[in-house]
Amino acid sequence: MNDTLKIEKKWQKYWEDNKTFKAETGSEKKPYYILVEFPYPSGAGLHVGHVRSYTAQDALARMMRLQGYNVLYPMGYDAFGAPAEEYAIKTHQHPKKVVEQNIKVFGNQMKSLGFSFDWDRAFSTTDPEYYKWTQWQFIQFFKHGMAYKAETKVNWCPKCKMVLSNEDAAGGVCERCGSEVEQREKSQWMLKMASYSEDLLKGLDDTNFADRVKLGQINWIGKSSGVEMDVEIVGGGKFSIFTTCIETVYGITFFVIAPDGKLINELMPRVENKDEVMAYIKETSLKSAMDRTELNKGKSGVLVKGIKAINPINGQEVPIFLGDFVLGDYGTGAVMAVPAHDQRDYEYAKEHNLDIVQVIEGDISTKAFEKQDYLGKGTKLMNSEEFTGMTVEEAKEAITNKLEDMGIARRVNNYKMRDWVFGRQRFWGEPIPMINCPECGWVPVPDSDLPVLLPDVTEYEPTDTGESPLAKIEEFVNCKCPVCGHDAKRETDTMPQWAGSSWYFLRFMDPHNKEEFASMDAMKYWNKVDWYNGGMEHTARHLLYARFWVQFLYNIGLVPNKEMIWTRVSHGMVLGADNVKMSKSKGNVINPDDIVNEFGADTLRVYEMFMGDYQMDAPWSTDSLRGCRRFLDKVIRLKDKVNDEDGFTKDLELLQNKTIMKVEYDMTHLGYNTAISSLMILANKYDELDTITKKDYNLLLVLLNPFAPHITEELNEQIGYRPICEGTWPVYDEAKTVELTKEVAVQVNGKVRATITITIDDDEESMKEKALDCENVVKHIEGKEIVKVIVIKGKIVNIVVK
RNA sequence: GCGAGUAUGGCGGAAUUGGCAGACGCGCUAGACUUAGGAUCUAGUGUCCCAGACGUGCAGGUUCAACUCCUGUUACUCGCACCA
Numbered sequence: 027m028n029d030t031l032k033i034e035k036k037w038q039k040y041w042e043d044n045k046t047f048k049a050e051t052g053s054e055k056k057p058y059y060i061l062v063e064f065p066y067p068s069g070a071g072l073h074v075g076h077v078r079s080y081t082a083q084d085a086l087a088r089m090m091r092l093q094g095y096n097v098l099y100p101m102g103y104d105a106f107g108a109p110a111e112e113y114a115i116k117t118h119q120h121p122k123k124v125v126e127q128n129i130k131v132f133g134n135q136m137k138s139l140g141f142s143f144d145w146d147r148a149f150s151t152t153d154p155e156y157y158k159w160t161q162w163q164f165i166q167f168f169k170h171g172m173a174y175k176a177e178t179k180v181n182w183c184p185k186c187k188m189v190l191s192n193e194d195a196a197g198g199v200c201e202r203c204g205s206e207v208e209q210r211e212k213s214q215w216m217l218k219m220a221s222y223s224e225d226l227l228k229g230l231d232d233t234n235f236a237d238r239v240k241l242g243q244i245n246w247i248g249k250s251s252g253v254e255m256d257v258e259i260v261g262g263g264k265f266s267i268f269t270t271c272i273e274t275v276y277g278i279t280f281f282v283i284a285p286d287g288k289l290i291n292e293l294m295p296r297v298e299n300k301d302e303v304m305a306y307i308k309e310t311s312l313k314s315a316m317d318r319t320e321l322n323k324g325k326s327g328v329l330v331k332g333i334k335a336i337n338p339i340n341g342q343e344v345p346i347f348l349g350d351f352v353l354g355d356y357g358t359g360a361v362m363a364v365p366a367h368d369q370r371d372y373e374y375a376k377e378h379n380l381d382i383v384q385v386i387e388g389d390i391s392t393k394a395f396e397k398q399d400y401l402g403k404g405t406k407l408m409n410s411e412e413f414t415g416m417t418v419e420e421a422k423e424a425i426t427n428k429l430e431d432m433g434i435a436r437r438v439n440n441y442k443m444r445d446w447v448f449g450r451q452r453f454w455g456e457p458i459p460m461i462n463c464p465e466c467g468w469v470p471v472p473d474s475d476l477p478v479l480l481p482d483v484t485e486y487e488p489t490d491t492g493e494s495p496l497a498k499i500e501e502f503v504n505c506k507c508p509v510c511g512h513d514a515k516r517e518t519d520t521m522p523q524w525a526g527s528s529w530y531f532l533r534f535m536d537p538h539n540k541e542e543f544a545s546m547d548a549m550k551y552w553n554k555v556d557w558y559n560g561g562m563e564h565t566a567r568h569l570l571y572a573r574f575w576v577q578f579l580y581n582i583g584l585v586p587n588k589e590m591i592w593t594r595v596s597h598g599m600v601l602g603a604d605n606v607k608m609s610k611s612k613g614n615v616i617n618p619d620d621i622v623n624e625f626g627a628d629t630l631r632v633y634e635m636f637m638g639d640y641q642m643d644a645p646w647s648t649d650s651l652r653g654c655r656r657f658l659d660k661v662i663r664l665k666d667k668v669n670d671e672d673g674f675t676k677d678l679e680l681l682q683n684k685t686i687m688k689v690e691y692d693m694t695h696l697g698y699n700t701a702i703s704s705l706m707i708l709a710n711k712y713d714e715l716d717t718i719t720k721k722d723y724n725l726l727l728v729l730l731n732p733f734a735p736h737i738t739e740e741l742n743e744q745i746g747y748r749p750i751c752e753g754t755w756p757v758y759d760e761a762k763t764v765e766l767t768k769e770v771a772v773q774v775n776g777k778v779r780a781t782i783t784i785t786i787d788d789d790e791e792s793m794k795e796k797a798l799d800c801e802n803v804v805k806h807i808e809g810k811e812i813v814k815v816i817v818i819k820g821k822i823v824n825i826v827v828k
Numbered sequence: 829g830c831g832a833g834u835a836u837g838g839c840g841g842a843a844u845u846g847g848c849a850g851a852c853g854c855g856c857u858a859g860a861c862u863u864a865g866g867a868u869c870u871a872g873u874g875u876c877c878c879a880g881a882c883g884u885g886c887a888g889g890u891u892c893a894a895c896u897c898c899u900g901u902u903a904c905u906c907g908c909a910c911c912a
Contacts, residue, residue: 565907636840638840
């Protein structure tokens with residue numbers, strides 16, 4: 027083992043032995059909760075990307091502890107999920123074993139990097155003591171009518187043999203394996219997430235998420251405000267449509283209804299071309315989500331013969347079409363078609379030779395004149411009876427009012443967000459704690475019987491039928507109804523991986539509680555996650571699920587705040603040296619263990635903080651890493667300059683105060699790279715001197731400690747100081763961060779011609795005088811007329827001449 | 829298609845409020861020390877027609893002053909994608 031590693035091990039042991047980073051619930055100190063997304067412990071081990079965010083948060087945690095905060099910086103494992111299960115199947119072991127091994131590897135790796143986690147609070151989502159509470163919370167969802175079983179069309183991945191959520195199947199492709207997703211009917215547990223759409227939107231006001239994170243949430247929820255309008259069918263019956271553009275109601279030339287919606291089935295007896303319609307419905311149901319949402323394909327559809335609808339605003343009879351671009355589960359599953367002002371309807375009308383009626387002034391000769399073309403521009407209506415001549419905005423309001431007065435329309439909001447498909451036909455997940463009794467129906471497992479444990483079996487391969495592997499294990503399935511005692515069967519689906527990560531941050535507040543998932547007292551003490559960091563890829567889904575989960579718990583009185591996460595920030599990826607995502611197949615993967623062994627954990631930590639803008643992707647560079655090692659070597663060498671004098675070196679005072687201020691500011695503003703650069707500047711300054719005091723040296727070490735905790739502790743000990751981790755953060759004197767004299771530029775017509783040295787007392791007038799004294803300035807203004815002189819105190823002089 | 833983000837030397841990146849563009853690091857050049865150098869130290873390093881001029885994707889604009897603000901535009905990245 028080399029010296030660097032010996033030193034690192036020494037201090038890691040010191041922190042462990044002294045429980046240096048233990049977070050005390052209820053402590054008098056001000057609590058501060060710093061969270062990083064806990065990893066999925068894959069077989070590949072820790073990624074250098076993990077190191078980036080864990081180090082950033084670690085640095086913040088270490089600084090804030092020295093500043094007197096009671097910092098909670100926990101770590102755990104999100105270990106349910108398909109990869110572990112697949113690997114276990116391949117190697118014929120229980121996934122539990124695979125996960126145990128991986129967790130051990132991850133734990134050792136993280137410890138070798140010196141992260142200041144409170145390891146006493148660590149857990150895995152796969153621990154029965156943890157998933158007991160995940161199951162218990164599911165039962166609360168059920169008891170409050172928020173969980174239900176429904177026959178739904180689900181996204182089915184034929185390769186993974188499992189059902190996927192809409193989010194997992196985004197784009198019609200399996201998130202995990204990339205296979206094309208099929209549609210299957212399946213009875214599924216669902217959580218009523220859609221009913222929280224508005225709350226999840228409003229809740230964002232109670233957070234301090236980065237703008238791009240908030241936006242991601244808003245886009246997923248996908249709110250649109252519009253009007254729902256009833257439409258009569260000739261010869262009886264009616265249906266509703268949803269539109270955001272009611273101002274175009276006079277332009278309706280047909281309606282389109284969803285082939286997978288309920289409406290067409292109701293109308294079927296009166297349909298004249300049943301065969302054609304049925305065939306189209308069948309055709310649609312066979313299409314995968316991908317085919318159906320594929321752009322640049324013809325607008326398919328069939329005319330529903332024998333049925334006409336009446337445009338309620340003017341009584342006009344128009345045809346009804348079946349078209350697969352209308353989705354059965356969004357809005358009302360039916361739309362009004364206004365080809366003049368909606369490009370999709372325009373194309374549909376062209377394809378099927380339908381009328382186009384223009385109702386808003388604009389050019390529709392080659393394409394539709396759509397809302398983005400006319401909104402907010404004072405554009406006027408035409409062909410719209412009494413509304414003709416009104417602006418679009420006025421008409422929107424007036425037409426809605428009229429339809430409301432007629433009693434056939436309502437203002438409504440629609441949301442893209444759907445209910446959460448909560449079942450997975452997988453072995454390696456939390457069993458859904460429900461029992462199906464022929465007498466009583468679905469009954470939750472009593473609290474006293476929780477957790478419902480995963481059986482210790484070796485056969486758990488997914489089935490081709492789509493049933494969970496648990497269904498084949500009789501001793502698991504067969505049970506008694508807890509209500510009536512009748513023979514009953516357990517639910518065999520398990521929960522999605524998102525379940526465990528939806529509330530883990532609450533458990534960290536009180537991880538050993540045997541009575542509750544976390545006590546209200548503990549949660550009130552820590553209050554919220556103050557600073558949550560994770561990948562951009564999780565800012566939509568994980569964060570939304572977690573917020574939904576928390577809001578539900580809040581509504582039933584189990585957590586103290588409606589939002590339990592205050593600030594959310596996200597980091598950029600660490601790319602390979604070739605500037606593309608690291609992957610085995612590209613052979614550009616950097617293993618953090620190798621770097622720690624060769625250069626030390628401190629070097630890796632400093633490098634990953636220095637490599638670039640924290641929020642942006644950055645390519646790996648071993649050369650730059652070496653540069654960081656050289657910086658630490660320089661810090662080590664500076665020890666030879668330490669003298670026995672008391673206090674600080676006077677000449678360093680200004681820079682020292684400025685550096686403290688900068689490091690502090692940067693660390694709380696994601697400016698880790700500039701914090702390190704300011705420390706390099708300070709070290710360079712020390713290096714210019716022949717000798718520095720112990721206090722000078724100690725100051726540098728303390729400021730650098732959050733980034734390079736091992737070597738700084740070691741050097742600090744060598745000059746005879748008490749451990750940094752038991753000390754305090756330096757306080758800067760603001761008055762001493764301002765230079766008494768400095769150089770400022772003098773411009774003539776905006777071009778720098780000279781610099782002058784000014785003191786803090788120099789006012790505008792004296793700056794001007796000094797500027798006009800400069801030889802080079804005189805040269806450039808000679809023979810010209812001075813129009814004016816702009817002087818910004820302490821910053822710049824600009825002389826404008828003609 | 830919609831939404832968001834990004835664009836600065838050979839490279840990663842700085843520039844907190846409009847105020848000397850290129851901090852800091854890498855790389856490179858020359859030199860010192862050295863058996864040696866992937867160590868250390870010194871000097872240099874945006875471009876060019878070098879007393880000066882030009883330079884932050886491109887074209888305009890506002891301003892005494894623009895990487896920063898405004899208008900338009902291009903390229904790339906990410907997210908969503910027939911959402912009525």
